[in-house]
Amino acid sequence: MKTVIIKECGDIKTSDVYTFDLNKKVVKDCIGCWSCWWKTPGRCSFNDLNEFYHRYITADKAIYFVRVTKEFVSGNLKTLFDRMIPLYLPYTVYTSGESMHVPRYEKYPDIEFYYEGKFETHSGRQIFVDYINRVFYQFYSKNIIIKPIGEFIAEGDDNT
Amino acid sequence: MNTIILNGSPKGNSEKCNSQIFAEQFVKDMKNPCEIKCIAQNVPKELAQYVADFDAIILILPLYIHAMPGIVMKFIEELEPATSKGKSIGFIIQAGFIETAQHKYVGRYLENLAERLNYSYLGTVSKGEAAAIYMYPKMFKKVLKLLSELGVAYEKNHAFDDEVVKKLTNPYELSKFKLWLLRLVNKVGLGNIGWHKVLRENDVMDKRLDRPFL
Numbered sequence: 160m161k162t163v164i165i166k167e168c169g170d171i172k173t174s175d176v177y178t179f180d181l182n183k184k185v186v187k188d189c190i191g192c193w194s195c196w197w198k199t200p201g202r203c204s205f206n207d208l209n210e211f212y213h214r215y216i217t218a219d220k221a222i223y224f225v226r227v228t229k230e231f232v233s234g235n236l237k238t239l240f241d242r243m244i245p246l247y248l249p250y251t252v253y254t255s256g257e258s259m260h261v262p263r264y265e266k267y268p269d270i271e272f273y274y275e276g277k278f279e280t281h282s283g284r285q286i287f288v289d290y291i292n293r294v295f296y297q298f299y300s301k302n303i304i305i306k307p308i309g310e311f312i313a314e315g316d317d318n319t
Numbered sequence: 320m321n322t323i324i325l326n327g328s329p330k331g332n333s334e335k336c337n338s339q340i341f342a343e344q345f346v347k348d349m350k351n352p353c354e355i356k357c358i359a360q361n362v363p364k365e366l367a368q369y370v371a372d373f374d375a376i377i378l379i380l381p382l383y384i385h386a387m388p389g390i391v392m393k394f395i396e397e398l399e400p401a402t403s404k405g406k407s408i409g410f411i412i413q414a415g416f417i418e419t420a421q422h423k424y425v426g427r428y429l430e431n432l433a434e435r436l437n438y439s440y441l442g443t444v445s446k447g448e449a450a451a452i453y454m455y456p457k458m459f460k461k462v463l464k465l466l467s468e469l470g471v472a473y474e475k476n477h478a479f480d481d482e483v484v485k486k487l488t489n490p491y492e493l494s495k496f497k498l499w500l501l502r503l504v505n506k507v508g509l510g511n512i513g514w515h516k517v518l519r520e521n522d523v524m525d526k527r528l529d530r531p532f533l
């Protein structure tokens with residue numbers, strides 16, 4: 160089972176797993192040029208995510224460790240979401256009763272999404288969780304788990 | 320009442336930018352048109368300090384992955400809660416998909432954000448099916464007129480006009496009939512004509528389904 164990790168917080172043991180560290184990388188902001196759909200299908204006009212795209216799209220599971228920022232995802236992570244567009248096709252389908260883009264690839268990784276940070280209210284947390292769920296639903300990830308980081312159990316930690 | 324309009328599109332004040340067209344329409348018929356600034360062309364922290372001196376902020380933005388573009392979140396990260404009462408903030412979102420229910424996730428976030436910033440919330444106006452406005456402005460005359468009306472009413476009442484908002488937001492969801500029609504259009508292959516024209520012009524029609532990252 161292939162896993163990728165996308166992290167901006169947490170001291171997680173990630174020895175032989177491909178890790179995309181958002182603390183070390185500032186993702187180039189999407190400029191809305193649509194090259195990824197019209198000019199070079201499937202490829203962004205920036206090259207900074209090429210390895211990430213490959214690792215992500217060939218993984219069975221993507222684990223996110225995310226710092227809640229202003230009760231949302233950070234601007235850097237939001238930019239990473241924006242830059243996922245090349246992984247989908249421009250066509251729109253209506254099978255689910257609403258507009259959705261068509262997958263470009265056969266499968267997308269399952270998601271485990273752990274977040275660190277506080278919310279002022281219960282509804283603030285719900286807004287955040289609903290948003291994350293929605294993003295990965297539209298990204299065609301089949302299984303989506305969203306939890307506070309305290310609930311993350313590293314492999315091998317169960318029986319300690 | 321001193322209002323600043325912010326354009327949150329990464330395209331900034333380019334002529335291909337729908338948010339910029341929205342912003343210009345919004346102020347077009349005002350007696351004293353508000354200043355418009357582009358987030359893309361400013362340093363987030365400096366812009367956040369600059370807007371703090373205004374009584375009201377209206378942020379016009381494209382929907383990106385069901386929310387604000389990354390650059391707008393970088394700007395939001397720099398906003399501090401208002402120290403005095405009486406400030407207000409509102410949002411105008413425009414997006415590619417037809418139905419504006421797609422905006423509800425970020426709409427709830429923006430309402431919550433306004434409260435935590437100690438700003439009173441003017442609301443979030445949503446417009447779907449807006450991606451092609453810069454290409455065919457003549458086909459969207461009605462929408463552009465509504466935006467100017469929204470601006471005029473805002474200058475007068477410091478609020479978004481309910482009637483105009485309703486017209487812009489429509490349709491919130493796709494009706495059964497509309498769904499049937501859209502599916503039919505897709506089935507007979509009419510839905511992709513526009514895309515395919517552009518792909519052919521760019522000589523990449525045969526590459527359109529490529530999976531370069533496997």
Ligand SMILES: Cc1cc2nc3c(=O)[nH]c(=O)nc-3n(C[C@H](O)[C@H](O)[C@H](O)COP(=O)(O)O)c2cc1C
Pocket residue numbers: 189191192241242244328329330335336337338339380381382383384385386413414415416417421449450451
């Ligand atoms: C990276 C990216 C993500 C987008 N995500 C959405 C989306 O989730 N829903 C939608 O309806 N439109 C989406 N759009 C379409 C834009 O909202 C639409 O094209 C808009 O008119 C662009 O405005 P602008 O010209 O002001 O940048 C997206 C566009 C881009 C480039």
